[in-house]
Structure formats: C-alpha cells, structure tokens
Amino acid sequence: MEIARESLETWLLGRTIDTVRAPDSRIRGAVSRQKFETELRGSRTQSVERRGKFLVLGFGESRPRVLAHLGMTGKFVYVPADEPLPRFTRLELRLSDGARVVLDDRRRLGQFRLLDEREQRRVDSLGIEPLSSAFTHSYLHTLLRSSHRAIKLFLMDQKKIAGIGNIQAAEALFLAGVHPSRTARSLSGDEARLLTRSVKKALRAEIRRYRSRRAYLYEGALNPFLVYGRAGEPCPRCDRRIRRVVQGGRTSYYCATCQPGQPRKSGQPRKKR
DNA sequence: ACGGATGTTCGCGC
DNA sequence: CGCGCGAACATCCG
Numbered sequence: 001m002e003i004a005r006e007s008l009e010t011w012l013l014g015r016t017i018d019t020v021r022a023p024d025s026r027i028r029g030a031v032s033r034q035k036f037e038t039e040l041r042g043s044r045t046q047s048v049e050r051r052g053k054f055l056v057l058g059f060g061e062s063r064p065r066v067l068a069h070l071g072m073t074g075k076f077v078y079v080p081a082d083e084p085l086p087r088f089t090r091l092e093l094r095l096s097d098g099a100r101v102v103l104d105d106r107r108r109l110g111q112f113r114l115l116d117e118r119e120q121r122r123v124d125s126l127g128i129e130p131l132s133s134a135f136t137h138s139y140l141h142t143l144l145r146s147s148h149r150a151i152k153l154f155l156m157d158q159k160k161i162a163g164i165g166n167i168q169a170a171e172a173l174f175l176a177g178v179h180p181s182r183t184a185r186s187l188s189g190d191e192a193r194l195l196t197r198s199v200k201k202a203l204r205a206e207i208r209r210y211r212s213r214r215a216y217l218y219e220g221a222l223n224p225f226l227v228y229g230r231a232g233e234p235c236p237r238c239d240r241r242i243r244r245v246v247q248g249g250r251t252s253y254y255c256a257t258c259q260p261g262q263p264r265k266s267g268q269p270r271k272k273r
Numbered sequence: 274a275c276g277g278a279t280g281t282t283c284g285c286g287c
Numbered sequence: 288c289g290c291g292c293g294a295a296c297a298t299c300c301g
Contacts, residue, residue, distance in 0.1 A: 107280095
C-alpha cells in the first residue's frame with residue numbers, strides 16, 4: 001500500500017481528473033454512479049495519504065475525500081493514452097493528456113469511494129503505524145499483555161496495529177521465532193522487542209521488494225518469502241518442513257522448530273537473518 | 274474438478 | 288463488549 005501511495009502521488013498529485021468511469025458499484029460503495037463521477041470530475045489531487053492498508057486522497061476543501069483499498073487482488077496501474085486497459089479494470093480516472101489511472105482488480109474486493117463519516121471513523125479506529133517511531137517494543141508489549149488471542153491474529157488486527165496482513169504476519173513471526181498460536185500475552189519483554197524489530201523488518205523488506213521490481217506478489221517469479229506459501233518446503237534456517245495451519249480462517253505458515261509452541265527458556269535471542 | 278487465494282465486513286452465537 | 292466462525296464478494300490458478 002505504501003508503494004501504491006507513492007505511485008498515485010506520482011501519477012495524480014497536482015493533476016486534474018477529467019473524467020471518471022466506475023461501472024462497478026462495489027468499488028464506489030453506496031453512492032450512485034452519477035454522484036460519484038460528478039463529485040470527482042474536475043478534481044485536482046492535492047494529497048495522497050496512507051493509513052494502514054487504506055489510502056485517503058484529498059482534492060481540496062470543497063471536494064469530498066476518497067478512500068481507497070486494494071483488497072487482495074487490486075492494483076493501481078498507469079495506462080498511457082491509446083494503450084489498452086487491463087482486463088479487470090474497475091475504475092478509470094482519465095487525465096487531460098488521455099492517460100488513465102485505473103484500478104485493476106480481479107476479485108473486486110478493492111474500493112475507491114467517497115469518504116463519508118462512517119468510513120472516517122473506521123480509518124480513525126485503525127491502530128498504530130508499525131513503521132512509525134511510536135511503534136516501540138514497550139508499546140507492543142503493553143498491547144500484547146492485554147490480549148488473550150493468538151499472536152498471529154493479534155498482529156493482523158487492524159485496530160491494534162495497522163497494515164499487517166497474512167503474509168507479513170507469517171514472515172514477522174518467523175523472523176522473531178514465535179509460534180503463531182502463542183497467546184499474545186504470553187510473549188516476554190525480550191520476545192516483544194524481537195517481534196517489534198521483526199515486524200518492521202518484514203514490512204521494510206516487502207517495500208524494498210516492490211521498489212526494486214514491479215512484482216505483484218510473486219506472479220511468474222519465485223516465492224520471495226521465508227515461510228509464507230512454503231508448506232512442505234524446508235525451513236530456510238533449520239531445513240525442517242514448513243507447516244501449515246488455519247487460524248481465524250486464514251492460512252498460517254511456520255517452522256515448528258524455529259518457532260516453538262512455548263516461550264524460549266533462556267534469553268538467548270535467536271540469530272538474526 | 275476442486276480447493277485455495279495478499280482483505281474486510283457482516284450476522285450470528287456464546 | 289469481545290471473540291470466533293462462516294459467509295459473502297468474484298475469478299483465476301495449480
């Protein structure tokens with residue numbers, strides 16, 4: 001989402017949206033197509049901000065803001081004039097030079113809607129930004145102590161920490177050597193410290209990966225993750241088989257050896273990768 | 274053919 | 288209120 005934010009900023013900031021096409025009501029939300037299109041038409045983009053996995057676009061005081069989310073399969077794509085639109089284009093923003101910024105979203109789980117009060121409250125209720133300096137080990141440890149949930153589900157709770165999804169939760173827990181089913185409150189201060197660093201590390205690695213290639217997940221390429229999507233493959237650290245379990249309806253991947261089900265006895269932090 | 278998939282939301286039950 | 292579960296969204300891929 002951070003890369004999506006940077007991309008939209010590059011493509012849209014200071015530019016005026018000439019016309020809008022969004023036939024898919026799911027993308028727009030409850031508002032009518034006509035209202036949506038007329039509200040956006042002629043808007044000059046003044047800001048593109050990210051909060052967790054949400055983007056908020058600003059078009060000045062007199063215009064409504066827009067809330068964007070990519071769901072699982074959404075991506076923003078820049079399409080120069082006269083080039084064909086992606087197959088799953090759900091939203092088309094036409095600029096004055098004929099280029100379009102589109103939302104390409106196979107599963108239609110993405111959103112691009114006028115930000116109303118209800119959604120503003122939703123954005124306001126998001127938890128801390130894990131890459132901010134305020135996300136410290138003591139902050140995380142305090143949060144962890146108040147939760148009886150599995151640590152994996154805790155990490156993915158957007159109201160606690162904003163922006164960690166299924167992949168990053170798995171990667172961070174592997175880096176920290178914490179079993180995904182451990183209770184949040186069972187983590188020691190040392191483990192909270194290591195997990196804080198691991199969350200930041202996993203997110204930064206992902207941002208770097210997106211910056212260096214334009215890869216969307218790992219389509220057509222090798223799986224770049226340490227454990228995510230690697231059930232049955234050898235653990236990158238100990239060579240034992242990566243396991244797969246379902247938690248909260250989502251798949252978790254972990255190494256039972258490197259991520260033991262009980263807290264480590266002594267405080268020898270594991271070697272970092 | 275079947276099962277699974279980067280996410281969020283909603284309704285229901287405890 | 289908190290939490291867990293299943294469903295829904297829609298379509299492609301292995």
